[in-house]
Amino acid sequence: MEIGLTHYLTLSALLFSIGLFGLLISRNAFRILMSIEIMLNAVNINFVAFAHYVDPLAIKGQVFSLFIMAIAAAEVAIGLALLLLIYRNRVNIDIASFDSIKW
Amino acid sequence: MEFLESLSSIPFYVLSVITVLCSLGMILNPNLVRAGFTLIGAFASISGFYFLLSANFVAVSQVLIYAVGIVLVIVFAVMLCSLKDEASKLQEYVFASRSKTVFALVISALTFSLLSFVIQSQDWETITKLTGATKYASVIDMVDEKYTSQIGYLMLNKYLLPFELISILLLVVLVGVIILSKKNISK
Numbered sequence: 001m002e003i004g005l006t007h008y009l010t011l012s013a014l015l016f017s018i019g020l021f022g023l024l025i026s027r028n029a030f031r032i033l034m035s036i037e038i039m040l041n042a043v044n045i046n047f048v049a050f051a052h053y054v055d056p057l058a059i060k061g062q063v064f065s066l067f068i069m070a071i072a073a074a075e076v077a078i079g080l081a082l083l084l085l086i087y088r089n090r091v092n093i094d095i096a097s098f099d100s101i102k103w
Numbered sequence: 104m105e106f107l108e109s110l111s112s113i114p115f116y117v118l119s120v121i122t123v124l125c126s127l128g129m130i131l132n133p134n135l136v137r138a139g140f141t142l143i144g145a146f147a148s149i150s151g152f153y154f155l156l157s158a159n160f161v162a163v164s165q166v167l168i169y170a171v172g173i174v175l176v177i178v179f180a181v182m183l184c185s186l187k188d189e190a191s192k193l194q195e196y197v198f199a200s201r202s203k204t205v206f207a208l209v210i211s212a213l214t215f216s217l218l219s220f221v222i223q224s225q226d227w228e229t230i231t232k233l234t235g236a237t238k239y240a241s242v243i244d245m246v247d248e249k250y251t252s253q254i255g256y257l258m259l260n261k262y263l264l265p266f267e268l269i270s271i272l273l274l275v276v277l278v279g280v281i282i283l284s285k286k287n288i289s290k
Contacts, residue, residue: 003111003115005227006222006223007115008152008156011122011152013218013219014123014215015123015126016215017214017215018123018130018211020207020210021130021208021210022129024203024206024210024211025130025203028135030135030139030184031129031135033177034138034139034142034177035129038145041145041149041169044149044165048152048153048156049156052156053227053231054231058257059158059253059254060257062158062161062250062254063254063257063262065161066161066164066258067262069165069168070272072168072169072173073168073173073273074273074276076173077280078283080176080177081283083180083184084183084184084284085283085284088286
């Protein structure tokens with residue numbers, strides 16, 4: 001069977017679910033960041049697959065995926081800076097212990 | 104001929120297996136640094152998909168930004184927060200609790216089944232025909248080499264505003280990260 005758009009969409013759905021699973025089970029804040037990266041990559045695969053199969057002349061999907069990469073880099077930088085700050089103050093990065101502003 | 108066609112789908116399946124195994128390994132590996140390095144495998148094989156989809160520039164950016172840049176930064180941050188006292192209870196760190204794991208499994212399985220149901224229920228051949236992709240299918244190889252220059256053209260013409268906004272965002276992030284990670288902000 002020839003590889004079509006459906007294959008790529010299903011693969012990206014699978015990757016997205018794996019990322020969601022990791023996001024929900026992990027207690028370590030670093031692993032949560034990594035799971036978010038997996039989910040963003042799943043979305044990027046969708047964009048590039050659509051650009052290839054639906055819109056091969058004006059490749060809007062590829063441009064959009066590049067923007068997503070830039071935003072993901074920004075998100076990781078801010079997230080890691082926040083985590084290091086929290087670690088410096090509390091010497092702990094268990095996500096369940098970040099409850100000081102919970103009411 | 105049929106054999107050759109089935110042969111051309113091998114790279115896709117090999118890359119899929121590598122990607123899925125690496126992302127699962129990232130989630131389940133109790134050692135955080137090893138999990139970060141497993142992520143490199145996932146990102147590199149995802150860039151292989153971009154090569155298969157003839158998106159060469161996106162594939163190279165994927166390797167440069169994700170597989171090297173982001174993973175490196177995450178692994179360095181993990182090493183900065185080396186949690187020595189927690190090495191003994193690493194296993195507990197991965198799986199929150201049994202009920203929560205089951206809950207997460209159910210939620211992600213539901214998401215996957217919902218997404219794949221929606222994907223299967225669409226008639227993609229008609230959609231690609233309507234938008235004229237198959238009409239240009241023979242042209243794709245010719246366009247292929249021009250994708251990179253076309254991306255540059257689009258970014259500086261049609262998508263100039265988002266492009267400049269991204270540069271402002273990166274500047275703001277740079278300043279924000281420096282301020283956040285500085286000691287003694289109040290002084």
